[in-house]
Amino acid sequence: MANHWNRILLLGSLIFPLCYITVNGNITQNCTHFQTYSWRNILQRMDLKVQFMLLTRRNPSCAQPISDSNDIQNSNFNGSLPTKLIMHGYRVTGSKPSWVDTLAKELLGAMDVNVVIVDWIIGSTALYHNAVRNSIELGLKIAILIGNLMSHGSTEDSFHLIGISLGAHVAGFVGRMFKGKLGQITGLDPAGPEFSKASVHQRLDPGDAVFVEAIHSDSDKFGISRPVAHIDFYLNDGKDQPKCSQHLLSSGLLERGGLSADVLPKEVKVYLMTSSQPPFCVKHFLLEIFYEQLGFHEQRIKIKFQSHSNASYLHLTIPKKQSNESTIRRVIPYDASFGNVNDVTIQLSSSWRRKRYPIHIEKLRIRELPLNDSERPPRCIYNIVLYREIIFEQLSNCL
Incomplete structure (x- = not known):
């Protein structure tokens, strides 16, 4: 009899890490992490690989995969809450964007929302031209995900797409597929190379969502300088930031309110300045x-x-x-x-x-x-x- 129970306990210990469990009404599972990029990916010419990772106040530091409807069903996703999608941009070395965790934490601390991190490290690394090409396929995959999330209770206007650099234009591409009915797009330093002279159908544009904003912080190098949103914020003239060697990110992203689609301005430039030290106010x-x-x-x-x-x-x-x-x-x-x-x-x-x-x-x-x-x-x-x-x-x- 003792051997019988020992076998049951052993079997249970092997199955437990693979199963979903419910604790206090919260669904948990093994945490999902960013993909690891290898330089072999260039030689093997691997296709775009995307994974979507969900963070909520129930699992603020342990991301859940939501690649399909079954994943969504067995996650902490709540269709009655707003959903923020975070999309990184071109990655030179294939490293994880260090700012993603901080931004997700700030969003969850500010409001009760679903935060979806889009991991496309494999397709965004090494050759910029290939990353631009892959961004079109990425937009299609994100649109499919949004459709799945809507089948689980979300509405078009509850989505807020946040994209940095190349990810900002991906957000615009996704918004166009929904005919500009998604709630909000925030472009963080939208990419300039291959987009500066592009038409409105090939880059981020005010028509891509009910409200589109862009924050320009590197327009004299890799960011786009032209206005691409209803309101374009130019930090410190939109050029080099004080004592900042990387893109400047704002965790206090603007929330839509008191605004109506039929009275929104287009391509309004707003200039603001920052200091070189936190909290950056001047x-x-x-x-x-x-x-x-x-x-x-x-x-x-x-x-x-x-x-x-x-x-x-x-x-x-x-x-x-x-x-x-x-x-x-x-x-x-x-x-x-x-x-x-x-x-x-x-x-x-x-x-x-x-x-x-x-x-x-x-x-x-x-x-x-x-x-x-x-x-x-x-x-x-x-x-x-x-x-x-x-x-x-x-x-x-x-x-």
Whole structure:
């Protein structure tokens, strides 16, 4: 009899890791991990391999596979909750994207949602051209998954696709297959190579979802510079980020609310700045330059903003005489240690190959943001004529 029970216990110990179990109503199983890429994949010319990994508040650190309807049925997926799909982009070395876990954790901490991580490491590594080609097939597979999730209770408007780099355009491709009815797409630094001159049908576009936003953080290198969404956010002018050698990610992704599809703007550019240290928040002031006299070609000026202990610089292009513009507005960031701007130095920095023309600035005004801050009244400099010399002026309260 003892041998009989020993055999049952042994059999149970062998079967247990392979079976699904229910604990407190939660379905658990062996955790799914990112695929491991090998350079043999290039030599073997392996086809695109994709796996979909589900994280919820019931399993926030142990991903469940949901490749088909049977997997979905036996997972913690809840069709009554919103679903966030995270899609990484091109991978040079085949390593796991280090930011995915952090983003998934932040999403689950902020709201009760299904988080689906799209792992296409095998098809996104090594040759960029091949990754672009594979992205089309990837989009088809994601569309099939969304269809399966909808058969388990999800609705089109409950989906939020989050794609970085090449993954952003994959999100757009998926959205087009659903005729723009998916709830939201967030493009994190959408890829530039092979997409900068592509048509709206070949890249991320405002028509790909009810609400499309894009965050540009590397548009001078590998990211796209043109607007591709209803609202495009350009962090620090959309170019190199302070003390950041990789893509800057925002865990505080915008949520759709108070917005209607028939009143959404298209291709609106929004510029915001960050500091180089967490939490990356900075203060801002609005610089306004009202000018009268201009030259016969564009000229560049360099402005130095000086506080008691720090200095900040800004390069501006002054339009030519034929321009209809009469005002330049720029938002300038500064951290708390910068202090108040006391004086301004302006220098004409046009090329020596071109003749310099006098620039008459009627008024230069600096206003702290928000503009209704009564403790920091606007300050101005009036009647500046800039030619060859460097102009140094102290700010005073505006008249």
